Amino acid sequence: MMKNxxxxxxxxxxxxxxxxxxxxFGMLFxxxxxxxxxxxxxxxxxxxxxxxxxxxxxxxxxxxxxALSSYTYFKxxxxxxxxxxxxxxxxxxxxxxxxxxxxLWNALAASGILVSNGQVPSMVYxxxxxxxxHIVVALMTLLYLGRYIFRRPEELTEAKLxxxxxxxxxxxxxxxxxxxxxxxx
Amino acid sequence: MAFxxxxxxxxxxxxxxxxxxxxxxxxxxxxxLWYGIFFLMVGGLMALxxxxxxxxxxxxxxxxxNLLFPHTNGxxxxxxxxxxxxxxxxxxxxFAITPILTGFLGNFCIPLLIGARDMIFPTLNMLSFxxxxxxxxxxxxxxxxxxxxxAGGWTSYPTxxxxxxxxxxxxxxxxxxxxxxxVSSTMGAVNYITTVxxxxxxxxxxxxxxxxxxxxxxxxxxxxxxxPVLGAGLLLLTFDRVFGTTFFLAGAAATSGKGDPxxxxxxxxxxxxxxxxxxxxxxxxxVSDILAFFSRKPAFGYKMTxxxxxxxxxxSTVVYGHHMYTTQMSPLLTQSFMxxxxxxxxxxxxxxxxxxxxxxxxxxxxxxxMLFALGVVFVFGLGGLTGLYLASxxxxxxxxxxxxxxxxxxxxxxxxxxxxxxxxxxxWFPKMFGRMMDERLAKIHFWATMLxxxxxxxxxxxxxxxxxxxxxxxxxxxxxMHKLIPVNQFITFSAVxxxxxxxxxxxxxxxxxxxxxxxxxxxxxxxxxxxxWQIPSPAPHYNFLExxxxxxxxxxxxxxxxxxxxxxxxxxxxxxxx
Ligand code: HEM
Ligand SMILES: [Cu+2]
Numbered sequence: 001m002m003k004n005x006x007x008x009x010x011x012x013x014x015x016x017x018x019x020x021x022x023x024x025f026g027m028l029f030x031x032x033x034x035x036x037x038x039x040x041x042x043x044x045x046x047x048x049x050x051x052x053x054x055x056x057x058x059x060x061x062x063x064x065x066x067a068l069s070s071y072t073y074f075k076x077x078x079x080x081x082x083x084x085x086x087x088x089x090x091x092x093x094x095x096x097x098x099x100x101x102x103x104l105w106n107a108l109a110a111s112g113i114l115v116s117n118g119q120v121p122s123m124v125y126x127x128x129x130x131x132x133x134h135i136v137v138a139l140m141t142l143l144y145l146g147r148y149i150f151r152r153p154e155e156l157t158e159a160k161l162x163x164x165x166x167x168x169x170x171x172x173x174x175x176x177x178x179x180x181x182x183x184x185x
Numbered sequence: 186m187a188f189x190x191x192x193x194x195x196x197x198x199x200x201x202x203x204x205x206x207x208x209x210x211x212x213x214x215x216x217x218l219w220y221g222i223f224f225l226m227v228g229g230l231m232a233l234x235x236x237x238x239x240x241x242x243x244x245x246x247x248x249x250x251n252l253l254f255p256h257t258n259g260x261x262x263x264x265x266x267x268x269x270x271x272x273x274x275x276x277x278x279x280f281a282i283t284p285i286l287t288g289f290l291g292n293f294c295i296p297l298l299i300g301a302r303d304m305i306f307p308t309l310n311m312l313s314f315x316x317x318x319x320x321x322x323x324x325x326x327x328x329x330x331x332x333x334x335x336a337g338g339w340t341s342y343p344t345x346x347x348x349x350x351x352x353x354x355x356x357x358x359x360x361x362x363x364x365x366x367x368v369s370s371t372m373g374a375v376n377y378i379t380t381v382x383x384x385x386x387x388x389x390x391x392x393x394x395x396x397x398x399x400x401x402x403x404x405x406x407x408x409x410x411x412x413p414v415l416g417a418g419l420l421l422l423t424f425d426r427v428f429g430t431t432f433f434l435a436g437a438a439a440t441s442g443k444g445d446p447x448x449x450x451x452x453x454x455x456x457x458x459x460x461x462x463x464x465x466x467x468x469x470x471x472v473s474d475i476l477a478f479f480s481r482k483p484a485f486g487y488k489m490t491x492x493x494x495x496x497x498x499x500x501s502t503v504v505y506g507h508h509m510y511t512t513q514m515s516p517l518l519t520q521s522f523m524x525x526x527x528x529x530x531x532x533x534x535x536x537x538x539x540x541x542x543x544x545x546x547x548x549x550x551x552x553x554x555m556l557f558a559l560g561v562v563f564v565f566g567l568g569g570l571t572g573l574y575l576a577s578x579x580x581x582x583x584x585x586x587x588x589x590x591x592x593x594x595x596x597x598x599x600x601x602x603x604x605x606x607x608x609x610x611x612x613w614f615p616k617m618f619g620r621m622m623d624e625r626l627a628k629i630h631f632w633a634t635m636l637x638x639x640x641x642x643x644x645x646x647x648x649x650x651x652x653x654x655x656x657x658x659x660x661x662x663x664x665x666m667h668k669l670i671p672v673n674q675f676i677t678f679s680a681v682x683x684x685x686x687x688x689x690x691x692x693x694x695x696x697x698x699x700x701x702x703x704x705x706x707x708x709x710x711x712x713x714x715x716x717x718w719q720i721p722s723p724a725p726h727y728n729f730l731e732x733x734x735x736x737x738x739x740x741x742x743x744x745x746x747x748x749x750x751x752x753x754x755x756x757x758x759x760x761x762x763x
Contacts, residue, residue: 005187017305020378023409028417031417031452035448115428119431122425122444125424
């Protein structure tokens with residue numbers, strides 16, 4: 001990763017592109033949050049009856065996993081010697097997150113909270129589905145990055161590392177917001 | 186940070202890499218052009234079916250009626266009518282106008298006009314076209330379903346668009362198709378925005394960009410921000426239809442009755458109002474340039490025009506509520522939206538006045554691009570003014586859901602955008618294909634389009650003002666409508682005339698592109714100084730062998746002190762004092 005003007009400029013271009021991309025994803029999730037707030041402010045009581053027995057532990061674990069994966073990604077960027085280890089850690093945590101989501105959906109259904117039970121359960125399912133879908137995409141970008149880390153380290157640019165990271169951390173922040181809105185507050 | 190130019194990529198050699206999976210922005214631009222023209226024809230045929238039904242309810246559609254509707258002996262059935270206006274609107278907005286104005290003009294113009302060799306991400310660009318293709322195929326495919334395609338209006342409001350209103354798969358395919366289309370547009374937008382920010386030739390500051398680029402760039406920004414909002418709405422509606430969520434189902438329609446159909450309207454119009462500017466901004470931009478080029482003088486108030494376009498872009502994000510005056514929003518909200526909407530007329534009036542200022546005392550040349558650009562000035566004037574009527578809540582309560590709205594948005598959107606698209610096509614044609622289109626045919630095409638066009642949309646506003654509702658299969662079951670039958674027939678005949686006029690364009694287009702021994706176009710047939718006219722026609726695959734250095738603005742025309750009798754300056758030349 002040499003600092004030459006061409007690379008610097010490439011990085012600038014990628015930063016602009018990634019920023020625009022994250023704004024578009026931000027608007028997608030922002031719209032969901034808007035729907036949530038409208039529902040919340042129009043609701044006579046909160047939490048509505050249908051979500052009183054919402055599972056608490058599973059989403060909390062998911063949040064921990066998400067935060068941890070952001071940390072391992074951060075380490076992967078910084079510590080070049082242990083990059084491969086941290087790549088595996090991040091990837092594994094991403095998979096673990098998906099597994100936890102799957103367990104969560106089953107737990108919700110088991111406790112009688114079904115998709116068709118009204119707007120709030122719809123949100124819990126719909127929003128987490130969409131977020132999980134994005135995690136799948138993020139895992140694919142991580143695989144793409146892995147190709148460089150494991151096979152062609154000489155072609156690994158800082159721009160690639162930073163941009164995949166931005167997407168990863170972004171999804172972490174979105175999850176945190178969802179966790180707070182849907183399960184905590 | 187030092188500017189770094191893109192390297193020159195190798196010329197494609199096979200037919201496949203040249204025309205099918207091309208990375209070249211000019212080829213992708215042309216692909217979008219053909220795509221848009223195809224859908225214009227499909228959408229246009231649907232328009233004629235709608236118009237026929239409104240002029241002659243219960244009468245078989247001439248010539249192909251029996252082929253299309255054998256069960257009713259050629260008469261358009263009511264449910265099909267709903268499907269027709271839904272698909273007509275969807276196709277025209279997303280599959281005709283958007284591909285032509287942003288897909289084709291955006292791809293073709295952006296790199297050429299800013300002095301770049303290609304878009305910054307050519308692969309993403311190619312993907313964007315193929316996503317659009319998949320989405321178009323999906324939409325057309327939905328027409329062949331047993332229960333028909335979507336029929337809930339281009340706005341696809343619930344409850345019409347839920348499983349109760351639309352039991353068939355058509356609506357679901359519509360949602361998926363539009364989602365794919367949104368992904369394609371967003372990819373394009375990321376590409377356009379980044380290209381304009383990072384690949385402008387050295388010396389080209391933002392205020393030295395042609396106004397066409399301003400329009401396309403602002404469009405891309407709106408696109409990147411608001412298309413995902415629609416995307417979210419589409420996904421939630423899809424969940425409602427496929428997985429049984431209840432985001433939008435209300436009342437007896439929902440098993441537990443907790444959803445909110447109005448929420449969808451908010452989401453839709455938060456996207457939908459910016460969307461109409463996504464469509465019009467490229468046309469405004471290129472009209473601003475063309476008026477200057479063919480009046481042979483600098484664009485009047487260039488900076489103000491660019492800033493007004495930006496102001497409109499920003500304001501367009503906060504006025505969406507004017508589409509929802511009749512949804513029982515609180516009066517405080519409706520009035521705020523009314524005020525904000527009215528505010529838009531200030532920047533609109535500024536750039537409109539600048540257009541007139543550009544024309545004022547110009548030595549106007551009435552070549553075909555100029556005729557079409559002047560057409561835009563006229564029809565947009567009418568469209569914008571009628572918008573003010575609708576913006577006022579009290580008048581809108583009466584006009585909402587009448588043909589007045591239909592007239593309004595066809596003037597602002599269909600007419601302005603269509604004429605603007607033609608202006609751009611005629612103007613950049615030599616740079617695309619290395620040949621000039623037949624000017625005489627182009628002028629006939631202009632008048633044959635312009636006159637009936639006003640017949641159609643002026644007529645719509647008249648019947649709307651008289652109280653004719655939109656989306657009715659047969660408005661003449663109401664007695665007060667009987668007197669309006671002749672007007673409706675007049676509108677229909679105008680529509681047929683306008684449809685036929687487009688064959689002049691198609692003939693001209695195919696003749697020029699495909700006939701042999703056609704004379705080659707010069708590099709700069711219109712005597713214009715922007716960067717693309719300094720390279721040969723058609724533009725070579727790498728555009729610029731040497732990246733140009735920009736020294737002056739895009740409209741330096743009519744300066745009497747220019748050397749050797751020229752009346753324009755290239756953007757790479759040092760500005761001569763006037
Ligand atoms: C210049 C200022 C403009 C104002 C004040 C304005 C105002 C309005 C208002 C208040 C409505 C809602 C009418 C109703 O549903 O009752 C409306 C509808 C509409 N306008 Fe405009 N408009 C303006 C410009 C434009 C432009 C430039 C475009 C497109 C390029 C456009 C496209 C539309 C469309 C598509 C609809 C109808 C959507 C539907 O209900 O299907 N308008 N306009
Ligand atoms: Cu609007």
